[in-house]
Amino acid sequence: MATTTAELVDDLAVKTPNNLDALLMPFTANRQFKENPRLLVSAEGMHYRSVDGREILDGTAGLWCVNAGHGRREIVEAVQHQAARMDYSPSFQMAHPLQFELAARLTAILPGDLDHAFFTNSGSESVDTALKIALAYHQANGEPGRTRFVGRERGYHGVGFGGISVGGTGNNRKQFRNQLPEVDHLPHTHSLEHNAFSRGQPEWGAHLADSLNSLIQLHGAESIAAVIVEPMAASTGVLIPPMGYLRRLRDLCDEHGILLIFDEVITGFGRLGASFACELFDVVPDLVTMAKGLTNAAVPMGAVGLRKKIHDTLMHGPEYMIELFHGYTYSGHPLACAAGLAALDVYRHDELFDRAAELAPYWEDAVHSLRDKRNVIDLRNLGMVAGIELEPRPGKPTTRAYDAFVRCFEEGLLVRTTGDIIALSPPLIVERSHIDRMFGIIGESLDQVA
Numbered sequence: 001m002a003t004t005t006a007e008l009v010d011d012l013a014v015k016t017p018n019n020l021d022a023l024l025m026p027f028t029a030n031r032q033f034k035e036n037p038r039l040l041v042s043a044e045g046m047h048y049r050s051v052d053g054r055e056i057l058d059g060t061a062g063l064w065c066v067n068a069g070h071g072r073r074e075i076v077e078a079v080q081h082q083a084a085r086m087d088y089s090p091s092f093q094m095a096h097p098l099q100f101e102l103a104a105r106l107t108a109i110l111p112g113d114l115d116h117a118f119f120t121n122s123g124s125e126s127v128d129t130a131l132k133i134a135l136a137y138h139q140a141n142g143e144p145g146r147t148r149f150v151g152r153e154r155g156y157h158g159v160g161f162g163g164i165s166v167g168g169t170g171n172n173r174k175q176f177r178n179q180l181p182e183v184d185h186l187p188h189t190h191s192l193e194h195n196a197f198s199r200g201q202p203e204w205g206a207h208l209a210d211s212l213n214s215l216i217q218l219h220g221a222e223s224i225a226a227v228i229v230e231p232m233a234a235s236t237g238v239l240i241p242p243m244g245y246l247r248r249l250r251d252l253c254d255e256h257g258i259l260l261i262f263d264e265v266i267t268g269f270g271r272l273g274a275s276f277a278c279e280l281f282d283v284v285p286d287l288v289t290m291a292k293g294l295t296n297a298a299v300p301m302g303a304v305g306l307r308k309k310i311h312d313t314l315m316h317g318p319e320y321m322i323e324l325f326h327g328y329t330y331s332g333h334p335l336a337c338a339a340g341l342a343a344l345d346v347y348r349h350d351e352l353f354d355r356a357a358e359l360a361p362y363w364e365d366a367v368h369s370l371r372d373k374r375n376v377i378d379l380r381n382l383g384m385v386a387g388i389e390l391e392p393r394p395g396k397p398t399t400r401a402y403d404a405f406v407r408c409f410e411e412g413l414l415v416r417t418t419g420d421i422i423a424l425s426p427p428l429i430v431e432r433s434h435i436d437r438m439f440g441i442i443g444e445s446l447d448q449v450a
């Protein structure tokens with residue numbers, strides 16, 4: 001019987017709790033899960049260990065967040081050290097030095113003049129923060145009528161009311177009737193007809209950015225605050241941006257005084273083989289949202305990067321006035337800052353963003369080796385991300401991919417599914433031998449799942 005919390009942690013590393021009832025789990029089929037729980041209890045490098053003692057190869061970097069692999073000593077030690085020094089300091093009208101250090105180092109790896117950062121605790125908070133900064137900017141800039149947002153179909157921007165409003169995921173909206181009132185959506189760019197089995201960026205689809213023109217005609221540019229997109233839509237099924245698409249969006253926004261927000265919660269920190277997608281595509285947004293890889297997921301943290309003109313415009317009015325009426329108790333939490341600083345060090349020291357770029361061609365070949373597997377209707381890849389789209393079972397969407405996910409887990413591989421798409425995004429420390437094993441297991445499970 002455990003008497004300390006530490007002992008309890010050790011006890012529960014080897015046994016399933018007797019009662020799973022009290023917890024309402026996020027984005028989970030609770031009753032199905034509790035019938036047959038999948039519990040992870042430790043992790044190191046490329047692997048998790050499950051409660052029944054099995055080693056599970058991590059094909060998803062947790063939830064697209066553990067980019068430097070699990071249990072990085074440097075990050076563990078930084079967090080332990082800061083926890084012992086100071087647990088918490090107030091975030092309003094007070095600060096601690098690590099916040100400034102992290103903001104400086106983070107903005108140093110953002111492209112262009114994205115040279116200011118605001119800290120949050122999650123991707124959802126980063127998105128809502130970015131939307132609010134866009135409104136505050138226009139107000140400060142003498143255009144308070146710019147209040148409309150444009151998102152994109154099949155976009156995912158977290159679960160705040162702002163995020164689900166600009167998001168384009170039907171299931172995330174229909175349980176909750178209240179949405180931001182002035183939101184429109186661009187069409188998504190995925191087309192099996194034109195883009196199936198593309199390697200990297202598809203050639204077809206840049207023209208879809210021009211739909212923004214229709215919205216501008218409909219509502220007037222002077223009513224639109226910002227366009228928000230994921231440079232690569234990840235969690236709704238790995239939708240790769242067509243060549244030239246993001247540049248076109250940037251040009252249209254510039255032409256009409258509309259801010260462009262890139263949601264880089266997943267694409268940031270090396271995932272696509274560059275520090276950020278905006279670096280890779282050479283398109284600098286006005287605001288960029290981040291989370292996940294910022295701390296290698298060791299402590300929750302998010303951030304919003306702001307271009308100089310956005311920040312400077314907010315610095316108006318008397319100096320004793322608060323410039324942005326927004327913030328969180330835990331903005332820039334000391335433990336998160338320590339984890340963030342250590343994570344950035346690890347990324348740089350191990351050159352993980354370059355490593356992702358170097359591995360990407362091997363990854364691409366491995367992904368496309370599944371071409372002849374049954375039920376595969378599309379394969380797509382960019383950087384260290386892959387999407388494997390399966391033909392849905394008639395009348396039973398999502399069940400085929402879910403069955404493949406369960407089978408992979410039983411065989412010792414963690415993948416993600418969304419709809420009938422399997423998504424992969426391994427830690428960037430992945431070796432070729434891990435990649436071979438991943439696609440071996442996936443291939444076998446596709447052979448077995450009818």
Ligand code: PXG
Binds near residue numbers: 063125236264292418
């Ligand atoms: N923006 C984007 C682009 C995201 O992918 C969020 C915002 C919200 O972040 P938080 O930290 O509030 O969850 C996300 C989160 C999946 C999966 O399996 C993806 C996310 C979260 C959980 C699961 O694809 N993305």
